Amino acid sequence: MSGNTPDPETLARVYRSLRLIRRTEEEIARLYPSDKIKSPVHLSIGQESVSVGVCDALNDDDMMSATYRGHAAYLAKGGDLNQMMAELYGKGTGGAGGKAGSMHLVDMKAGVLGMSAVVGTTIPIAAGYAFAMKREGRPSGEGRITAGFFGDGATEEGVFSETLNFAALHKLPILFVCENNGFAIHSPLSNRWATEALCERVRTYGIPTHEIDDADVFTIRRTAVDAIQAIRAGEGPQFMECKTYRWREHVGPGEDYDDDYRTRDELAPWQENDAMATTGEMLDAAERDAIDKDVEQRIAEAIAFAEQSPWPEPEELFSHVYAD
Amino acid sequence: MSTPTDPSSQRSLSYVGALNEAVEQEMDLDPGVFVIGLNVDDHKGIQGTTQGLFDKFGPDRVMDTPLSEDAVTGISIGAAMAGMRPIHVHIRMDFLLLCMNQLINMAAKAHYMYGGQTKVPLVVRSIIGKSWGQGAQHSQGLHSMFMHVPGLKVVAPTNAYDAKGCLTAAIRDNNPVIFVEHRLLYSTEAPVPEAPYTVEFGKARVVGQGTDITLVGISYMLVECLRARELLAEVGISAEVIDPVSLMPLDVDTIAASAGRTGNLLVVDNAWTVAGAGSEIVAAVCERATGNAPVVGRMGYAPTTCPTTPVLEKDFYPNATTIAARAFAMVRPGDKPWSPDAEPTLPHEAAFKGPF
Numbered sequence: 199m200s201g202n203t204p205d206p207e208t209l210a211r212v213y214r215s216l217r218l219i220r221r222t223e224e225e226i227a228r229l230y231p232s233d234k235i236k237s238p239v240h241l242s243i244g245q246e247s248v249s250v251g252v253c254d255a256l257n258d259d260d261m262m263s264a265t266y267r268g269h270a271a272y273l274a275k276g277g278d279l280n281q282m283m284a285e286l287y288g289k290g291t292g293g294a295g296g297k298a299g300s301m302h303l304v305d306m307k308a309g310v311l312g313m314s315a316v317v318g319t320t321i322p323i324a325a326g327y328a329f330a331m332k333r334e335g336r337p338s339g340e341g342r343i344t345a346g347f348f349g350d351g352a353t354e355e356g357v358f359s360e361t362l363n364f365a366a367l368h369k370l371p372i373l374f375v376c377e378n379n380g381f382a383i384h385s386p387l388s389n390r391w392a393t394e395a396l397c398e399r400v401r402t403y404g405i406p407t408h409e410i411d412d413a414d415v416f417t418i419r420r421t422a423v424d425a426i427q428a429i430r431a432g433e434g435p436q437f438m439e440c441k442t443y444r445w446r447e448h449v450g451p452g453e454d455y456d457d458d459y460r461t462r463d464e465l466a467p468w469q470e471n472d473a474m475a476t477t478g479e480m481l482d483a484a485e486r487d488a489i490d491k492d493v494e495q496r497i498a499e500a501i502a503f504a505e506q507s508p509w510p511e512p513e514e515l516f517s518h519v520y521a522d
Numbered sequence: 523m524s525t526p527t528d529p530s531s532q533r534s535l536s537y538v539g540a541l542n543e544a545v546e547q548e549m550d551l552d553p554g555v556f557v558i559g560l561n562v563d564d565h566k567g568i569q570g571t572t573q574g575l576f577d578k579f580g581p582d583r584v585m586d587t588p589l590s591e592d593a594v595t596g597i598s599i600g601a602a603m604a605g606m607r608p609i610h611v612h613i614r615m616d617f618l619l620l621c622m623n624q625l626i627n628m629a630a631k632a633h634y635m636y637g638g639q640t641k642v643p644l645v646v647r648s649i650i651g652k653s654w655g656q657g658a659q660h661s662q663g664l665h666s667m668f669m670h671v672p673g674l675k676v677v678a679p680t681n682a683y684d685a686k687g688c689l690t691a692a693i694r695d696n697n698p699v700i701f702v703e704h705r706l707l708y709s710t711e712a713p714v715p716e717a718p719y720t721v722e723f724g725k726a727r728v729v730g731q732g733t734d735i736t737l738v739g740i741s742y743m744l745v746e747c748l749r750a751r752e753l754l755a756e757v758g759i760s761a762e763v764i765d766p767v768s769l770m771p772l773d774v775d776t777i778a779a780s781a782g783r784t785g786n787l788l789v790v791d792n793a794w795t796v797a798g799a800g801s802e803i804v805a806a807v808c809e810r811a812t813g814n815a816p817v818v819g820r821m822g823y824a825p826t827t828c829p830t831t832p833v834l835e836k837d838f839y840p841n842a843t844t845i846a847a848r849a850f851a852m853v854r855p856g857d858k859p860w861s862p863d864a865e866p867t868l869p870h871e872a873a874f875k876g877p878f
């Protein structure tokens with residue numbers, strides 16, 4: 199745990215979050231063949247430590263922005279689980295009334311900015327939100343910040359570089375977090391990057407960077423805590439590259455190790471190092487069981503809520519085209 | 523009939539001055555309003571439309587940007603979601619093509635896709651260029667692309683009064699508004715009240731009454747239509763001229779009612795005709811017609827890229843003469859074709875000497 203051993207409260211909170219995300223997504227995968235979930239799903243299973251480590255370092259009134267692979271970030275930031283499940287089912291009680299599905303989750307009350315299915319699009323929007331936060335005029339050290347999550351593929355979009363430059367120039371209170379899972383759909387980094395020196399590229403914009411290779415949730419958390427402290431002090435953006443691994447297929451509930459673009463051998467070290475399992479082992483068994491039970495109950499309630507919720511009324515098709 | 527003239531105001535102001543005044547007043551009223559865009563703070567101040575704002579409001583509210591239209595659009599959207607009211611300025615409409623992803627995939631969608639949890643009160647100002655060699659990439663009128671997408675509003679005021687009122691309304695609107703300006707309108711003047719006011723979107727103006735044909739002029743083509751109306755009067759044809767002002771929402775009622783009375787509808791767009799605003803207006807009017815649909819026509823840019831040399835450029839655009847000739851043929855289909863013997867270039871256009 200590389201010298202980042204957490205206090206008992208943090209340990210329990212982090213484990214609960216990891217467990218909730220993992221089990222929610224496993225349930226989504228279990229339900230998926232029933233066709234009740236009317237949405238493509240991009241599961242984060244295996245990648246949870248990034249969302250949990252970073253979001254645990256955020257305040258409730260901070261914002262977080264993520265991608266279509268956003269279940270983990272949504273839940274880690276405290277997004278409403280019932281509304282998320284109902285949204286996946288396409289029900290009227292979903293966070294966006296059934297207009298978002300899995301790919302556009304949103305919960306502004308919990309600080310979850312809306313997610314996007316167009317790669318890279320939320321990067322400048324997160325920066326824009328941070329731009330507005332900077333103007334709230336809070337004392338140094340007490341300002342709000344935005345954490346923006348995106349994948350390794352998104353860093354290839356021009357808007358990523360444009361946004362880094364703008365954010366650094368204006369010292370925006372934003373923490374950029376790249377979840378580098380090594381693939382864009384099935385395309386490996388070697389097809390896409392001339393060098394893997396992503397942090398070096400980012401540093402040329404004058405942005406401090408942190409590269410974390412082992413996905414250790416407490417290292418990620420500690421790094422985020424320190425970075426966020428500097429950001430709140432007005433020092434401008436920081437960048438984290440968190441290496442991680444997607445255990446399931448790019449989109450959909452299953453595995454794809456027989457699909458000829460990666461092997462199960464590649465997965466093995468990541469699975470041995472699984473954040474949920476390792477943090478669970480650090481907890482006392484009774485406490486862990488109590489958390490697990492509670493998590494199962496919350497998920498069961500969310501599924502029941504989604505199942506029992508009504509469909510949106512037909513006229514909802516025409517609501518929210520324009521804001522009043 | 524409404525006119526852009528407010529009798530309470532005798533003060534005449536240019537289109538440039540009207541835009542500038544609208545922004546200054548809204549910035550005074552609402553600290554969340556800010557101007558962002560390439561060169562908005564320099565000594566030229568976007569042809570004067572942002573001049574003086576930097577000195578008054580400072581760099582936090584009148585911000586120059588890196589050459590990053592895509593990101594700056596997204597940043598403006600994010601700031602808008604956080605409750606600010608950005609005005610993102612582009613010296614040419616052509617540059618909006620670098621913003622399409624953010625405008626169409628994010629700004630237009632956010633309120634709907636996020637179930638009403640966010641709003642995007644964003645104004646995107648853009649200027650269509652013409653003449654003095656603007657050419658292929660500084661002359662495009664791309665408004666129809668934005669009209670196509672639910673969630674966006676599109677306005678194209680053609681006089682100083684509407685410029686101020688529409689820009690004020692756009693800034694106060696809780697939706698993304700594509701604000702279409704035309705460079706050759708900048709020097710035109712109209713009576714403009716000093717106090718802030720809004721011009722409601724979705725209301726067309728009948729700017730000249732007539733009985734034989736309805737001419738709808740979009741953006742700068744409204745000016746050409748008004749001149750064509752004078753030329754047509756010389757041969758006894760009475761043209762009604764309508765300025766749609768706002769293209770999305772579009773006031774089909776006013777145009778359809780007029781076309782129903784005159785029996786002829788000619789839409790002249792400051793853009794290409796294919797899949798354009800003119801196509802939409804003609805189709806919407808015909809769809810409403812019960813029984814007698816009007817005779818319809820569309821004019822716009824030649825179906826080519828805009829050339830720079832004036833010898834070719836003059837035939838790229840419709841003008842008062844070609845509009846009048848086309849209208850004559852629609853109203854008097856049996857007659858020998860007629861074309862007015864008039865100077866095709868309007869005086870303020872002739873006075874325009876680039877570079878931009």
Ligand SMILES: Cc1ncc(C[n+]2csc(CCOP(=O)(O)OP(=O)(O)O)c2C)c(N)n1
Nearest residue numbers: 267315316317349350351352379381382383
């Ligand atoms: C602009 C854009 N291009 C292509 C796609 C298709 N696409 C969907 S996900 C994806 C891979 C993105 O990879 P990465 O950013 O690393 O995120 P990950 O899916 O690994 O979480 C691609 C190419 C898209 N959605 N948007």
